Amino acid sequence: MDDLRIIERTSNMNDIKISAKGVQVFYGDTHAIKDVDVEIADKTVTAFIGPSGCGKSTFLRCLNRMNDTIDICRVEGSIAIDGQDIYDKRVDPVQLRAKVGMVFQKPNPFPKSIYDNVAYGPKIHGLARTKADLDEIVEASLRRAALWNEVKDRLQAPGTGLSGGQQQRLCIARAVATAPEVLLMDEPCSALDPIATAQVEELIDELRQQFSVVIVTHSMQQAARVSQKTAFFHLGNLVEFNDTDQIFTNPQDPRTESYITGRIG
Amino acid sequence: MTDAATPSTTPGNPASKKGSLLVTDARTKKRNNAEKRFRAYGITAISVGVIFLATLLYSIVGNGAGAFTQTFIAVDIALPEETLDPEGNRDRSEMSRVSTFGYNPLIQQALAEKIASLNIETEVPEAAFGQLLSPGAAAQVRTTVLNNPDLIGQTVRFDILASSRVDGYFKDRVSRVSLLRDSNLSPAHLDIVDELRDQGFAAKKFNLAFITGSDASESRPESAGIGVSMIGSLAMMLVVLLLSLPIGVAASIYLEEFAPKNWFTDLIEVNISNLAAVPSIVFGILGLALFIQFAQLPQSAPLVGGLVLTLMTLPTIIISTRAALKSVPPSIRDAALGVGASKNQAVFHHVLPLAMPGILTGTIIGLAQALGETAPLLLIGMVGFIASNYPDGISAAFMSPNSAMPAQIYEWAKRADPAYYERAWGGIIILLGFLMTMNIIAVILRRRFERRW
Ligand SMILES: Nc1ncnc2c1ncn2[C@@H]1O[C@H](COP(=O)(O)OP(=O)(O)O)[C@@H](O)[C@H]1O
Ligand SMILES: [Mg+2]
Numbered sequence: 250m251d252d253l254r255i256i257e258r259t260s261n262m263n264d265i266k267i268s269a270k271g272v273q274v275f276y277g278d279t280h281a282i283k284d285v286d287v288e289i290a291d292k293t294v295t296a297f298i299g300p301s302g303c304g305k306s307t308f309l310r311c312l313n314r315m316n317d318t319i320d321i322c323r324v325e326g327s328i329a330i331d332g333q334d335i336y337d338k339r340v341d342p343v344q345l346r347a348k349v350g351m352v353f354q355k356p357n358p359f360p361k362s363i364y365d366n367v368a369y370g371p372k373i374h375g376l377a378r379t380k381a382d383l384d385e386i387v388e389a390s391l392r393r394a395a396l397w398n399e400v401k402d403r404l405q406a407p408g409t410g411l412s413g414g415q416q417q418r419l420c421i422a423r424a425v426a427t428a429p430e431v432l433l434m435d436e437p438c439s440a441l442d443p444i445a446t447a448q449v450e451e452l453i454d455e456l457r458q459q460f461s462v463v464i465v466t467h468s469m470q471q472a473a474r475v476s477q478k479t480a481f482f483h484l485g486n487l488v489e490f491n492d493t494d495q496i497f498t499n500p501q502d503p504r505t506e507s508y509i510t511g512r513i514g
Numbered sequence: 515m516t517d518a519a520t521p522s523t524t525p526g527n528p529a530s531k532k533g534s535l536l537v538t539d540a541r542t543k544k545r546n547n548a549e550k551r552f553r554a555y556g557i558t559a560i561s562v563g564v565i566f567l568a569t570l571l572y573s574i575v576g577n578g579a580g581a582f583t584q585t586f587i588a589v590d591i592a593l594p595e596e597t598l599d600p601e602g603n604r605d606r607s608e609m610s611r612v613s614t615f616g617y618n619p620l621i622q623q624a625l626a627e628k629i630a631s632l633n634i635e636t637e638v639p640e641a642a643f644g645q646l647l648s649p650g651a652a653a654q655v656r657t658t659v660l661n662n663p664d665l666i667g668q669t670v671r672f673d674i675l676a677s678s679r680v681d682g683y684f685k686d687r688v689s690r691v692s693l694l695r696d697s698n699l700s701p702a703h704l705d706i707v708d709e710l711r712d713q714g715f716a717a718k719k720f721n722l723a724f725i726t727g728s729d730a731s732e733s734r735p736e737s738a739g740i741g742v743s744m745i746g747s748l749a750m751m752l753v754v755l756l757l758s759l760p761i762g763v764a765a766s767i768y769l770e771e772f773a774p775k776n777w778f779t780d781l782i783e784v785n786i787s788n789l790a791a792v793p794s795i796v797f798g799i800l801g802l803a804l805f806i807q808f809a810q811l812p813q814s815a816p817l818v819g820g821l822v823l824t825l826m827t828l829p830t831i832i833i834s835t836r837a838a839l840k841s842v843p844p845s846i847r848d849a850a851l852g853v854g855a856s857k858n859q860a861v862f863h864h865v866l867p868l869a870m871p872g873i874l875t876g877t878i879i880g881l882a883q884a885l886g887e888t889a890p891l892l893l894i895g896m897v898g899f900i901a902s903n904y905p906d907g908i909s910a911a912f913m914s915p916n917s918a919m920p921a922q923i924y925e926w927a928k929r930a931d932p933a934y935y936e937r938a939w940g941g942i943i944i945l946l947g948f949l950m951t952m953n954i955i956a957v958i959l960r961r962r963f964e965r966r967w
Binding site for chain 2: 313315318320343344345346347348350351352353355357358359360369370373374420423424426427
């Protein structure tokens with residue numbers, strides 16, 4: 250009786266947000282993603298790990314169709330968000346990307362003021378009717394990115410003048426400002442020092458309350474620290490996908506085991 | 515440990531493979547010498563360049579500065595009502611019936627009186643006094659009188675342009691010896707000129723008319739100015755700017771950001787690079803065929819010149835704009851697309867502003883190139899056209915025949931009179947002034963836009 254109730258509760262909490270089936274990605278003749286099935290839960294942090302070049306970024310970029318910008322890239326299979334196929338002909342990738350925010354490996358704030366960086370998304374999507382609305386969105390987003398206290402006195406200062414960690418949190422604030430439902434992060438801490446990394450990781454844990462977060466990381470410690478689910482990719486295949494503690498304590502596949510014990514890198 | 519036992523080892527000279535740091539080894543010496551040699555080459559190259567530039571500037575300024583001053587002779591001219599305004603009603607249309615021939619005797623007489631009053635003795639016949647003044651003197655007086663009818667009835671002091679020979683004497687271009695074989699002026703005239711100068715009635719002054727005036731006939735170099743052809747150049751530059759900037763930038767943005775990468779766009783790209791290297795005279799003949807013979811636009815019109823120069827400038831602008839767009843980091847595009855901006859928004863909100871300094875610099879350099887271009891104008895009839903009248907009205911500035919600054923300079927350099935040679939150099943100073951101003955504007959714009967991080 251007791252056991253059953255627990256299972257029911259977890260599955261309720263973990264509604265499926267994104268469901269990918271039979272995804273294949275080609276760059277010209279390179280077969281970068283091979284038949285990947287994965288289900289990403291809502292209000293959860295899902296980590297993609299794997300050796301470099303295994304296709305983590307490629308798969309992540311499928312989820313908001315950023316791969317459309319690469320001419321030679323071809324995606325097959327189906328990816329659905331809330332049951333709607335995002336590769337459907339009727340879907341406008343611009344609308345999709347407002348719903349699926351993205352944070353990149355290298356902090357890339359616009360060369361504009363901190364305020365304008367955060368306000369840009371809401372402006373182009375018409376999320377704010379008045380200046381006051383916009384101010385409110387900017388403040389809320391910066392607060393959510395744990396940056397407000399550091400920048401509230403210099404909102405008009407250039408975003409590119411912040412430190413690396415602050416820039417990355419600014420990029421997170423920018424992504425959060427368009428009120429997305431999913432947040433994709435491609436190695437968001439790889440350009441940051443340990444303290445900034447810790448801040449961003451803390452932030453990711455916070456963001457889980459509201460978004461479905463997918464994070465690519467090359468650091469297994471990071472995956473273990475921040476994620477509830479982990480997917481291990483190898484040479485374009487999804488080798489194993491399970492609860493994070495399962496992957497790290499009890500890997501099913503020998504390749505996963507070699508990787509987490511440091512034998513594949 | 516064994517090292518310590520070897521006799522050669524001293525604290526100052528440890529017997530390691532590398533040797534002492536206090537002694538430069540042969541390899542390092544060689545590298546240092548190579549560096550010194552390269553620096554010497556560099557300094558030599560720069561010195562040679564600076565010397566050339568200094569020589570160029572010196573000769574341009576030395577030869578051309580004279581064109582900005584001109585000799586004037588002060589004459590007190592009586593303006594009697596009975597000859598200039600017989601009706602006595604100061605009506606402009608009636609006064610203008612008196613042609614320059616009516617004014618000539620007045621000037622002649624005034625000059626004779628002046629020479630007599632200064633007690634100058636001369637063998638020059640009174641009828642030849644007029645050779646001291648520019649043939650345009652009567653026109654100068656007439657225009658002044660027509661514009662100020664109140665002067666009639668008075669005796670007014672006019673500063674009248676001296677003839678080019680007199681001016682040449684002031685500028686050491688003309689001497690008594692050279693005048694022996696000259697039909698325009700005799701050596702005896704110069705005695706009068708000396709006297710006039712000593713008494714303060716003949717002097718060199720700054721001559722604004724060189725900058726604002728129109729071209730004159732071969733025999734009146736003293737009154738030729740570059741102003742009208744400057745208007746021609748200005749009209750052409752406007753056409754070039756208004757056409758090549760939007761077309762060039764739009765083409766570059768499309769090619770760089772939107773066009774699919776295939777053999778066709780590759781072909782276009784190769785062709786644009788090739789066009790940039792096509793000799794400008796080829797654009798001239800294309801313009802002749804396309805705009806004058808086919809489209810029936812008027813010959814020698816600045817509009818046609820502008821169109822031809824647009825063709826010539828477009829590749830420059832496209833290449834520099836594409837380079838500027840390419841230099842914007844792709845992460846900015848990703849960032850914009852990542853928050854759900856459309857491709858168009860990403861380009862116009864983020865990429866284009868960042869590329870702006872490069873685009874503006876390229877455009878201004880293209881314009882400066884076009885401003886100095888002469889060869890294509892040769893074929894559409896702008897070289898050799900005597901720009902003797904200001905165009906009346908805006909549309910005439912584009913449509914009626916005109917010259918352009920470099921064409922005007924070429925025209926002057928071709929003329930036989932050495933006074934025109936000086937004007938050609940003077941024109942070059944003005945042209946270089948424009949080019950320098952444009953380059954400074956480019957630098958300022960670049961700075962201004964780059965400040966916006
Ligand atoms: N733009 C691209 N063009 C061609 N091949 C690419 C491109 N991006 C990635 N690839 C290839 O796809 C494979 C997966 O790359 P990626 O997804 O970046 O790996 P990861 O993020 O796991 O390190 C690699 O073999 C890489 O060479
Ligand atoms: Mg990657």
